Amino acid sequence: MKTDAGITAIKGMRDLLPEDTAWFERLEGHAREIFALYNFDEIRTPVLEPAELFARAVGEETDIVGKEMYTFADRDGAMLTLRPEATASAVRAYIEHRLWERPGLTRLFYQGPMFRRERPQKGRYRQFYQIGAEVLGGDAPWIDFELLAMLRMLLERCGIEGAELVLNSVGCANDRPRYHAALREALAPRLPQMCADYQRRAQTNPLRVLDCKVPADQPIIAALPSILDYLDDRCREHFAELRRLLDGAGISYRLDPRMVRGLDYYTSTAFEFLHGALGAQNALLGGGRYDGLAQSLGAPANVGGGIGFALGEDRFVMAMQAAAGGTGQPPGPRALVVPITAAQLPPALALAERLRRGGVRVEMAPPDRKIGRSLELAAKLGAEAALLLGADEVREQRVTWKRLASGEQEKLDETALAARLGAGRSA
RNA sequence: GUGAGUGUAGCUCAGCUUGGUAGAGCGCUGGAUUGUGGCUCCAGUGGCCGAGGGUUCGAAUCCCUCCACUCACCCCA
Structure with a gap:
């Protein structure tokens, strides 16, 4: 609605009214409660960061950095970016404050607005809200297991049923060159038949070809080699151990060797929870391991790896509303x-x-x-x-x-x- | 960046094909006699019909341009 002065919220950014914030608060309450059980503590980082942080952490070649960030020059000329995600900030803070020198693993969670300049649609806004958590300072498979178990508990607590866990391992720096080479080789004869986007992508970021949704390309993609066949011993054993732990705990998942993530920092374990009530934006939450990210942001070599997830609150709330069968009202006075x-x-x-x-x-x-x-x-x-x-x-x-x-x-x-x-x- | 759909009251929408002075329901305000509600009844409030231009005696309605929103592609949470 336009006011007399013609001033409205800017594109892709919306007002959350009391009937909306009631749901966000419920979700955030459940999340805080469960994070505490797993010994996570909150970190709040600035909404503005140096543009370079995301270029280094998320990757120059990603869509997020390449075309979706709100980046602008400060009055002194410094390039600033409205954060498009929070893992980079959390890891930056982890390094800046030398949190690795504290005893044990560092378990952090965060909550707040993120900004990406995409075309808005159902479940996607230019200012959206994420809740996420990171475990820093270790790379053992049981850490991955605990994170997934925690997410299962959160879904249960929020009453969300029918979310599907999709799991993959995207390998490490060791595996990538060999897999990329194999991909390029397999793709070479087929490339002229594929869509233009992916012809380019086959060179810049071959992994992402697996993400292609064009129906005509699907048979080609199905025939491509699987990343799982190119993992080195360490990655293969890590993934196998994680799967044993999940199976042992009765946490079901669908293995999808084609599932890749859009941020360059991900290594080995990658996962998503998908949900049917969300329209085309069906990723309720996603995450994965990012061993090596701390080093790329300046941490010493002996600092351990990390794993984390982020959930889209806007989408999560839609799933909660679908499960509750209504959109509900704030409580009102007694x-x-x-x-x-x-x-x-x-x-x-x-x-x-x-x-x-x-x-x-x-x-x-x-x-x-x-x-x-x-x-x-x-x-x-x-x-x-x-x-x-x-x-x-x-x-x-x-x-x-x-x-x-x-x-x-x-x-x-x-x-x-x-x-x-x-x-x-x-x- | 590309495509499709939709713009009429605070909200949900009808009216448009076949041009003739703007409608409904909900909401909101007040009333149905004194300090007792949800239901009902009555009345009222509220709109340059997204914006601009064109056709016409006359445009919410037909034509053109623009804008916004929504969904989808892409990508991601």
């Missing part, structure tokens, strides 16, 4: 305080203050309206009770408590009222 005339406004305000100190969510009705109007308002707000305060009540030092659902009412002193409002309530 009680509406109704001063019957303006004379009772001060005592009504005082009553509301005392109730709030007691932990009750309270709304005030404007004074001097017909009582019927105020009760109607209470009903529409979803309040459990209306608290009527007129001249009689003030004189008697009591409040008329009325339960909206049943219509029953009673004049109570404030102790009894507090008990009535406090009994058996959860937020």
Whole structure:
């Protein structure tokens, strides 16, 4: 909607209204709870970073860096970028503050807005929200296992059913040259038949050819060699061990040797959770291992690897709403305080203050309206009770408590009222 | 960057084919006699019909241009 001044939110950026933020808060609450169980602590990094950070971490050849970043010159000429993802920032902070010197693994989670200048569509916005976590300082398969187990718990807690875990290993720096060579060789005779995009991509980033969705190309892609046949001993054993752990814990997944990730820093383990309720943007969350990223950002060679994930809150919330069968409403006040005339406004305000100190969510009705109007308002707000305060009540030092659902009412002193409002309530 | 669809009241939409002064439901405001609600009934509020141009006596309606939004491609969370 356009305002009189013609000012609207800019393309791809939206206002999250109370009925939306209620879902985001629910998701974030569940995530914080579960992250704590796995001993993750929160990190908050700046929304602005030096442009170079993402070029180095995410990769010059990626779509994100190549054409989707909000990058601009600061007043002093420094090139700044609105973060398109947070792993690079988390690892930058990990190095900058030498967190690897703290005991044990470093487990960090984050939450906040990310920015990518893409064409908006269902489940995709230019400002979107991610929750993610990173485990830094180790590369053992059981670390990968724990991260996936944690994600399973989060999906369960959020009531999301039918999410499919897709798993692959994309190999390490050791494997890539051999696999790329094999890919190029296999592709060479077929390349002229493939779409133009992928003819170019076969040179710049052969792995991404596997991502091609053009139907005509599918038979060609199906016949290409599998990355899994080109893993070195270490990568192969790492992946095999992870799969044993997952199988042992009853965590099911679909192995997809064609699944690759769009960020260059990924190595070995790569995964996605897909969900059907999201339209074409069906990736609910994604992540993987990125051994070597810390070194490429300046960490010493002895600093261990890392693994992490990011989930798209906007998409996750859609899946939660699909599972709950509706979009829902924010909770609303527990009680509406109704001063019957303006004379009772001060005592009504005082009553509301005392109730709030007691932990009750309270709304005030404007004074001097017909009582019927105020009760109607209470009903529409979803309040459990209306608290009527007129001249009689003030004189008697009591409040008329009325339960909206049943219509029953009673004049109570404030102790009894507090008990009535406090009994058996959860937020 | 490419393609398709849609723009009419705060919201969801009808009206457009076959041009004749702008509609419905919901919401909001008030009323149905005094300090008692959700239902019902009555009334009211609210729109340069996305913008600009053209055709016409007359355009929400037909034509052109632009813009915005949505979905999809691409890519990703």
